Amino acid sequence: ATDITWWHAMSGQLGETVNTIARDFNASQDEYKITPVFKGSYVETLTAGIAAYRADQAPNILQVADVGAATIINAPGVAKPVQDILVESGYAFNNQDYIAGVRDFYADSNGKMIGMPFNSSTPVLYYNKNILDKVGVDAPKTYEDMEQVAKKLKAQGYATFSQSLTPWIMFENFKSRHNLPVADKNNGFDAPATKIMINTPDMKMHFNKLKDWSDKGYYKYYGSDWNANQTPFEKEQVAMWMGSSGSFGGLRNRVDFNLGTTYLPYWKSINEKAGRTFIGGAALFAIDGKPKKEQQAVAAFFSFLTSPETQMFWHKSTGYVTVTKAAYQLTKQSGYYKEQPDAEVGIKQLSLPGGEWTRGYRLGFYSQIQEVMHREFDNIFANRTSVEDALNNIDKESQVILNRYARTVR
Numbered sequence: 001a002t003d004i005t006w007w008h009a010m011s012g013q014l015g016e017t018v019n020t021i022a023r024d025f026n027a028s029q030d031e032y033k034i035t036p037v038f039k040g041s042y043v044e045t046l047t048a049g050i051a052a053y054r055a056d057q058a059p060n061i062l063q064v065a066d067v068g069a070a071t072i073i074n075a076p077g078v079a080k081p082v083q084d085i086l087v088e089s090g091y092a093f094n095n096q097d098y099i100a101g102v103r104d105f106y107a108d109s110n111g112k113m114i115g116m117p118f119n120s121s122t123p124v125l126y127y128n129k130n131i132l133d134k135v136g137v138d139a140p141k142t143y144e145d146m147e148q149v150a151k152k153l154k155a156q157g158y159a160t161f162s163q164s165l166t167p168w169i170m171f172e173n174f175k176s177r178h179n180l181p182v183a184d185k186n187n188g189f190d191a192p193a194t195k196i197m198i199n200t201p202d203m204k205m206h207f208n209k210l211k212d213w214s215d216k217g218y219y220k221y222y223g224s225d226w227n228a229n230q231t232p233f234e235k236e237q238v239a240m241w242m243g244s245s246g247s248f249g250g251l252r253n254r255v256d257f258n259l260g261t262t263y264l265p266y267w268k269s270i271n272e273k274a275g276r277t278f279i280g281g282a283a284l285f286a287i288d289g290k291p292k293k294e295q296q297a298v299a300a301f302f303s304f305l306t307s308p309e310t311q312m313f314w315h316k317s318t319g320y321v322t323v324t325k326a327a328y329q330l331t332k333q334s335g336y337y338k339e340q341p342d343a344e345v346g347i348k349q350l351s352l353p354g355g356e357w358t359r360g361y362r363l364g365f366y367s368q369i370q371e372v373m374h375r376e377f378d379n380i381f382a383n384r385t386s387v388e389d390a391l392n393n394i395d396k397e398s399q400v401i402l403n404r405y406a407r408t409v410r
């Protein structure tokens, strides 16, 4: 058999599901064998992939998150476009088979799909039905509702909500939900962006509200670590948590309370017709320059991975959305959403009406910008910086980072 390797960042229950998919692929035929290798966080996996590429030891398939999409898509010759690898190996490919939000994010500026969307997620609002029922409130649809719900929860001694990955939820997807731009140059799709839209009236209002809610004990900011924000929800220390739809499978198995899931809140005062969020999670990139037989193995695996059956298995096990329309239909027909309507929330949110600014973003060195955001958000909630100064600092530092990136792609 021809051996290929797949470097990924899926830990815990997600990693186990990845291993099952690889085992099923290997058992389904005897020409190719794939070996998945866990390489750490998304950033660690990308860093390892870049180092290995430079040393001519790259894996055949590298998982790269939304944050790193610009880095790999704009690096000439590194990734072989997924649609080329499939077609050259004799598989049919039609990007219209993929759901819209998924199709756009990992495509080049002409719409050609470069990465194979794999674990596609979107941020949603999880809530503790027991606590909300006890207090007699519904899960909030808007941040205006959230403020009212927070008062009632606080009166009964409950903190309202926390969220993981603040830049993802409170900046990138906040912008998409309200159909506002993330960056200039058409969110970075037309040319390297020079400015992100962080120092704007909507961000100032939102972060001032979050700070006010934090001071009142409604909102809990637990820093930049993902789990530090998710765990208090699991331990019923906060009533709600904003996190990834891809966390649904794990959460459902772990919590002792009735778990509810609904759309990410929005400000009615900013956009009454809030729409779809961005696709998050990651895509799989086929590293170019490998022997033809290995490229064929990658194509065979991608074909297996995107089959409706494999997609449905991945979706039901994890909460990451199905990336193709056929897989979504198959899942509906299976009756899964009748049993578990909460499992459909992510894909339904991604299918809400879109607008000019809901296609995604393409920002180079964006993980460095997220680090600046984390530092400044920490400063806001630790009373070290005002919201205005923090957003101003992010604005200035991100411009330096974006300009440095622009020089690398000229």
Ligand SMILES: O=P(O)(O)OC[C@H](O)CO
Pocket (backbone or CB within 6 Å): 042, 065, 066, 067, 119, 120, 121, 122, 165, 168, 244, 245, 246, 279, 280, 281, 282
């Ligand atoms: O936790 P995930 O895999 O849904 O990813 C969340 C973000 O998109 C990562 O950048």
